[in-house]
Amino acid sequence: MLISTLAVVITLLLMTTVFYRILQSQIIEDLKIYANVLAQGDILESLQYNPGDLSKDNMRITVIGADGSVLYDSDADVETMDNHLDRPEVKDALEYGEGYCVRQSSTMKMNTFYYTILLQDRSILRVARESHSIWSILYQSLPVFLITLIALPIVCLLLSRYLTKSLVSPIEQMAADMDHIEEANVYEELVPFAETIKEQHDAILSNANMRQEFTANVSHELKTPLAAISGYSELIENGMASGPDVVRFAAGIHQSANRLLTLINDIIQLSELDVMKEEEPFEEVNLYELARDSVEMLQIRAEERDVILTMEGNPCLIQGNKQMIEELIYNLCDNAICYNNIGGSVRVSVGSEADKVILRVQDTGIGIPKESQERIFERFYRVDKSRSKSTGGTGLGLAIVKHIVAVHGAQISLVSEVGKGTDITVTFDSKR
Numbered sequence: 001m002l003i004s005t006l007a008v009v010i011t012l013l014l015m016t017t018v019f020y021r022i023l024q025s026q027i028i029e030d031l032k033i034y035a036n037v038l039a040q041g042d043i044l045e046s047l048q049y050n051p052g053d054l055s056k057d058n059m060r061i062t063v064i065g066a067d068g069s070v071l072y073d074s075d076a077d078v079e080t081m082d083n084h085l086d087r088p089e090v091k092d093a094l095e096y097g098e099g100y101c102v103r104q105s106s107t108m109k110m111n112t113f114y115y116t117i118l119l120q121d122r123s124i125l126r127v128a129r130e131s132h133s134i135w136s137i138l139y140q141s142l143p144v145f146l147i148t149l150i151a152l153p154i155v156c157l158l159l160s161r162y163l164t165k166s167l168v169s170p171i172e173q174m175a176a177d178m179d180h181i182e183e184a185n186v187y188e189e190l191v192p193f194a195e196t197i198k199e200q201h202d203a204i205l206s207n208a209n210m211r212q213e214f215t216a217n218v219s220h221e222l223k224t225p226l227a228a229i230s231g232y233s234e235l236i237e238n239g240m241a242s243g244p245d246v247v248r249f250a251a252g253i254h255q256s257a258n259r260l261l262t263l264i265n266d267i268i269q270l271s272e273l274d275v276m277k278e279e280e281p282f283e284e285v286n287l288y289e290l291a292r293d294s295v296e297m298l299q300i301r302a303e304e305r306d307v308i309l310t311m312e313g314n315p316c317l318i319q320g321n322k323q324m325i326e327e328l329i330y331n332l333c334d335n336a337i338c339y340n341n342i343g344g345s346v347r348v349s350v351g352s353e354a355d356k357v358i359l360r361v362q363d364t365g366i367g368i369p370k371e372s373q374e375r376i377f378e379r380f381y382r383v384d385k386s387r388s389k390s391t392g393g394t395g396l397g398l399a400i401v402k403h404i405v406a407v408h409g410a411q412i413s414l415v416s417e418v419g420k421g422t423d424i425t426v427t428f429d430s431k432r
């Protein structure tokens, strides 16, 4: 409203000035033509005999002698008029041959325009007419101006109300029902915003669901070993176990407690990876050395299961976190040993290819069915629950692996066939 009011005022002032200037130059131009026509022949004589009715045209004609005395005037008595030599238009005519001047009339409303021309006998012909002053033009346009000034804010008010409403109402609609954002009647410019909000909303929801599911899974996983510990210890407490039984029950308690520890360790590790910042300090690590150490550490476990574990490759440097990389290699090798057949083999290799470093763990184990290959990276997902549990698996190993791979900006891929074996490769950027 302020802007439109200002615009109206400024326009009025500018237009009035412009129009007034045009009017002024038009009047002067008219006077000039008129004077030039009159200047043909002996004016003084013709005027005195036939002055005509000039007043209806608002015209006034004066003839001034070279000494400034008024020789003829169509309006006033020559006798009463003073010397005109000091009038600017007269001075100009004497000096330059013509002159003009605008003076205020008796009232503010009118201006008088004078034009003078020097005649051959050095007397001066002056024509004048009255016209509206700039104030009177302003005054005349005042009603239109006032109407505009009142109407404009009203139009502004109605329009801005309508606009604001149509801008805000889809947003309100979205805020009111976050679950059905796509149903809100949004305009084009709001679509990217609505989409982002929807994505974020969905992400939050699915995140919340995942957490809830994870908590439920964790509780469930913790329950079994705890129930076993509780049961065994109750039997011992009640004196219902004889000597050899006590040893057996104690072993059961020990095993369940270990299982709890493993589970909790994995959970802690996962939640640490969850909150980890992107810019964790990375160091230069030799993937080959780390793999060789893990293989050495797992040799006994492999022998226990009659699995042949071998290692090949050459030193390759990557940028990473040593502990995490160790964990990743250990988890992959441990799976390859656990989900293997008696007499099977596991081959670990590290090598570079162009600007990539590749870690590969191949086994001749039981393989993973097609429909499970995507899901084994989920938390607590196992293809065969009982087999996983019997080997001390938690179902979290590959979830941890996936996280570590993501943190390192690496890629993991899996090829597996049931009954033949599994081949997992992790591709890192090599250190430049």
Ligand code: ADP
Binding pocket: 331, 335, 336, 339, 363, 365, 366, 367, 368, 376, 377, 381, 382, 383, 384, 388, 389, 392, 393, 394, 395, 396, 397, 398, 399, 422
């Ligand atoms: P777990 O602790 O049960 O080993 P993981 O997350 O490491 O959990 O693995 C998830 C599931 O993927 C395992 O339970 C197993 O069924 C399957 N799996 C993982 N690695 C292999 C492999 N090398 N061969 C066959 N199956 C595997």
